[in-house]
Amino acid sequence: MEPIGLLGGSFDPIHVGHLQLARDALANLPIAEVHLVPAAQPWQKEELTPAEHRTQMIRLAIDNELPFTRRRMILDLAEIERGGPTFTVDTLREQRALLGDASLVLIMGADQFENFDTWREWEQIPELAHIAVARRGTAAPRLKPTLQKLRDRRYLKYPGDLVESAAGHIVDLAMTPVDVSATELRRLLSRPRAPEEEALIAASVPPPVFDYIREHHLYAGHDGH
Numbered sequence: 001m002e003p004i005g006l007l008g009g010s011f012d013p014i015h016v017g018h019l020q021l022a023r024d025a026l027a028n029l030p031i032a033e034v035h036l037v038p039a040a041q042p043w044q045k046e047e048l049t050p051a052e053h054r055t056q057m058i059r060l061a062i063d064n065e066l067p068f069t070r071r072r073m074i075l076d077l078a079e080i081e082r083g084g085p086t087f088t089v090d091t092l093r094e095q096r097a098l099l100g101d102a103s104l105v106l107i108m109g110a111d112q113f114e115n116f117d118t119w120r121e122w123e124q125i126p127e128l129a130h131i132a133v134a135r136r137g138t139a140a141p142r143l144k145p146t147l148q149k150l151r152d153r154r155y156l157k158y159p160g161d162l163v164e165s166a167a168g169h170i171v172d173l174a175m176t177p178v179d180v181s182a183t184e185l186r187r188l189l190s191r192p193r194a195p196e197e198e199a200l201i202a203a204s205v206p207p208p209v210f211d212y213i214r215e216h217h218l219y220a221g222h223d224g225h
Contacts, residue, residue, distance in 0.1 A: 004031055008088060016206070022073055033130045102166060103165065117125050185219075186219050
């Protein structure tokens with residue numbers, strides 16, 4: 001099978017930052033597809049918008065992409081269908097069973113990697129997949145010694161070389177800067193808004209997603225967290 005990338009998260013709601021990261025991964029990593037994997041119930045979060053709304057927003061966002069990109073973004077419901085608390089290591093084990101020896105790349109932001117050692121069975125994850133860490137700018141990440149040691153041992157300078165093995169390496173992924181926060185979007189959507197705030201939301205999510213949020217009154221009265 002061809003190499004694939006996995007981009008997980010709550011996607012609550014999916015926004016232009018998620019989509020830009022997926023585009024950058026497709027452009028800069030040797031992967032045929034990037035799978036967007038919405039979490040059923042991330043163990044580090046208590047409350048999420050129901051899965052049917054989050055998955056439909058992802059479908060609408062993918063459909064809004066240009067054709068070449070749209071064909072390579074896949075909504076992957078593995079964690080939703082599995083249900084219960086969501087642990088990345090379980091998802092990767094399922095994907096590895098499907099992919100055999102093909103390259104698998106877990107895509108995450110630099111802020112997520114800074115807390116990677118808090119994930120369940122985190123030391124097993126590099127045995128199941130490569131890790132691509134999205135960085136904004138050229139500043140080196142400030143990591144705890146344990147994670148710095150992991151990065152030093154597994155770092156690969158050229159992402160194109162990931163196809164040479166199924167798992168085990170860490171690479172940097174340059175990301176186009178996008179200043180958007182799902183937490184801030186939920187806060188804005190939870191209450192009446194000034195015109196400039198409405199414009200900010202419209203610029204932060206694809207138009208069909210914004211229409212869906214308004215149609216279904218998502219996040220109204222939400223506490224924003």
